[in-house]
Amino acid sequence: MNATSSGAEDWLDSLDPVTSRMTDGSNLRRIGEALTALEAAEQALDDAVSAAHAAGDSWQVISLVLGTSRQAAHRKFAKTAAAGVRRAPAHTAPAHPSPAHTAPTNLEPGEGDEPGDGTENNELNNA
Template sequence: MKSDPRSSAEKWLDSFEPTQSPMKDGSHLRAIGDALTAVENAGDALERAVAEAHDAGDSWEAISVVLGTSRQAAHRKFAHRVAAAHVRRTRNPAQPE
């Protein structure tokens, strides 16, 4: 099983002894971790939104305009998510993503 880098960082920060380091505390490093989590969550939300838009009938051309990229680039970046969402719905249509 792959270890979660966030939990490893949390453990390290929790064990950190600030009196033995020039760093004042771990709050700035925690903020980096929180921001990274937000970026990852936003990426997941974007992939879901693109998959749902395409599934609803929006073309790659229309999706690419919103993304500010070419149709080909949008397809290359998100087609895997659209296909995976379709497979999940086909296997178990009653279960949400």
């Protein structure tokens, strides 16, 4: 649990249900728990993308799994992938344009990253 969630938990625990004007606090607790889970999932995604790229997977292949364009995947993850930086909690939900896809197994590591190789006009990159 992060410091923000912990502070919220402490605050929620300190409220007196008799004198506090609010609805059932369990919904607020669920929001805090969901935020903590979201931050952990975002960090796990950063770590997985960094590991995949470090192992030689191209931004094209990574973008297929993410359901986004190669450029969008690179823009979002390149800095953390290169530096191994851990993400600071943003406390906002990211916009996910489409559900995750399964990466094709017929591409070699690095394949699809070169400009002019024909992949820049594929359907995912134009979405």
